[in-house]
Amino acid sequence: xxxxxxxxxISFAGCGFLGIYHIGVAxxxxxxxxxxxxxxxxIYGASAGALxxxxxxxxxxxxxxxxxxxxxxxxxxKRFLGPLHPSFNLVKIIRGRLLKVLPxxxxxxxxxxLGISLxxxxxxxxxxxxxxxxxxxxxxxxxxxxxxxxxxxxxxxxLQGVRYVDGGISDNLPLYELKNTITVSPFSGESDICxxxxxxxxxxxxxxxTSIQFNLRNLYRLSKALFPPDPVVLREMCKQGYxxxxxxxxxxxxxAPGCRGQAAWFGxxxxxxxxxxxxxxxxxxxxxxxxxxxPNPSPARGCxxxxxxxxxxxxxxxxxxxxxxxxxxxxxxxxxxxxxIRLLEWLPDVPEDIRWMREQTASICQYLMM
Numbered sequence: 001x002x003x004x005x006x007x008x009x010i011s012f013a014g015c016g017f018l019g020i021y022h023i024g025v026a027x028x029x030x031x032x033x034x035x036x037x038x039x040x041x042x043i044y045g046a047s048a049g050a051l052x053x054x055x056x057x058x059x060x061x062x063x064x065x066x067x068x069x070x071x072x073x074x075x076x077x078k079r080f081l082g083p084l085h086p087s088f089n090l091v092k093i094i095r096g097r098l099l100k101v102l103p104x105x106x107x108x109x110x111x112x113x114l115g116i117s118l119x120x121x122x123x124x125x126x127x128x129x130x131x132x133x134x135x136x137x138x139x140x141x142x143x144x145x146x147x148x149x150x151x152x153x154x155x156x157x158x159l160q161g162v163r164y165v166d167g168g169i170s171d172n173l174p175l176y177e178l179k180n181t182i183t184v185s186p187f188s189g190e191s192d193i194c195x196x197x198x199x200x201x202x203x204x205x206x207x208x209x210t211s212i213q214f215n216l217r218n219l220y221r222l223s224k225a226l227f228p229p230d231p232v233v234l235r236e237m238c239k240q241g242y243x244x245x246x247x248x249x250x251x252x253x254x255x256a257p258g259c260r261g262q263a264a265w266f267g268x269x270x271x272x273x274x275x276x277x278x279x280x281x282x283x284x285x286x287x288x289x290x291x292x293x294x295p296n297p298s299p300a301r302g303c304x305x306x307x308x309x310x311x312x313x314x315x316x317x318x319x320x321x322x323x324x325x326x327x328x329x330x331x332x333x334x335x336x337x338x339x340x341i342r343l344l345e346w347l348p349d350v351p352e353d354i355r356w357m358r359e360q361t362a363s364i365c366q367y368l369m370m
Contacts, residue, residue: 007041010056011175013185013210014047014117014145014168016225020069020234021186022052024241025193027062033249036182044128044174046117046167049184050145051094054138057114058106066238068097073228082227083151091143091152098139107132116141117167117174121156126170129159151226155353163356172208182248186237187212187221193248195240 010029012022029036037043037056045053055065072093079085103109111131118127118141132138137159144157144164156163167174173191175181185191189204189211203214212218228234 007039007180008036009042009044009175009178009181010036010040010053011044011173011181011183012046012049012052013173013183013187013191014045014049014166015186015221016048017069017073017228017234018186018221018225018237019048019052020066020238021241022049022184023055023062023066023069024238024243025184025245026052026056028242028245028249030056030062032246040113042113042115042130042175044115044117044181045145046172046174047146047148049173050116050142050167051098053114053116054098054102054106054110054142058102058109060101060103064101068101070231070234072097073234074231076228077230091147091157094146095139095143098142099135102135102139104135107135107138110138114138115174116145117171118144118159118164119167119170121163121165124170126167127164128171128174148226155357158352158356168208168210170208172210174209176209184245185210185212186241187218188215189213189218193241193244195244196247 012019012025015021026037043053043057045051052065054060055062072090075093076083076085076088079088082088083090114132115128115130118129119125120127129141132141140157140159144159145167147153147157147164148166149156156165158164173183173185176183176191182193183191184193186195187210188195188197191211195217197213197215197217205212205214212222224233
């Protein structure tokens with residue numbers, strides 16, 4: 001697989017907010033095996049994996065991507081209902097972030113190399129998009145691939161006149177069955193790059209082509225995919241992705257010993273606002289990653305975690321109790337404001353969406369009559 005004359009693909013699994021694990025893996029590949037990224041025939045992604053695949057193909061700074069995901073998770077955690085709060089519009093946030101970080105010629109870099117997994121609403125079949133005529137179309141493909149019905153909204157987005165939803169529903173790990181595809185997943189299982197849990201594996205599940213061991217750590221990860229954990233946990237997941245990627249490269253003879261194992265990780269930490277821990281390369285590769293079941297490990301000497309005054313204040317018990325008691329009064333007002341804003345933003349798409357809903361209603365009625 002590591003022969004430079006061999007063709008291969010890279011595939012990132014969908015995983016919600018755990019996509020920060022992919023950023024750590026991508027940073028490791030870009031730092032220690034750039035030929036894997038440069039010479040890959042295709043780089044695939046589904047849902048959150050599509051965002052990392054897009055960043056890797058288009059040359060986006062992975063440090064900024066990591067910091068952006070941390071900020072989005074913090075924004076979600078500030079609300080009582082998390083990402084389900086009416087004022088939290090994940091689709092709008094993803095679109096805005098991509099519009100900001102992607103270069104103007106991103107669609108040219110992505111066409112032919114990037115494969116985004118989508119689920120077609122009309123028949124539930126999986127579709128992989130390879131070609132993008134503009135930057136806006138590339139962004140829309142990512143929006144469609146990350147759109148989880150109900151969680152993100154009720155009306156699916158459209159691409160080239162076709163309605164799509166989250167690609168992970170139909171194929172969460174594109175082309176996983178090919179031997180020359182390097183598969184990446186934040187869930188321990190049979191993927192090429194994934195966490196190596198030491199806990200007992202009771203059973204193994206395969207969810208839309210993604211191998212997931214049935215153990216406590218994976219259950220914890222699944223619970224945090226749609227509801228982001230503490231930023232400290234996300235930081236450990238990103239670091240674990242970097243470690244697992246480096247372990248994979250060493251195991252397959254693609255790691256360059258002359259490189260500093262922490263270089264790319266230091267860059268991620270600095271851009272994300274953390275100071276780097278002075279660990280040795282061997283310790284970082286060989287030592288098992290810090291357990292994500294313990295989200296608040298004692299920091300190593302020399303490591304300084306940034307403290308958000310708002311997080312500290314909002315986590316105080318009296319403040320949390322007061323916020324919970326005010327929810328029946330504040331939630332209707334926030335819902336009304338959020339509904340008004342979304343309605344105004346929806347106005348340009350109203351005719352097309354209403355026509356689509358009318359067609360779907362007619363199809364359902366016809367099916368029931370038959």
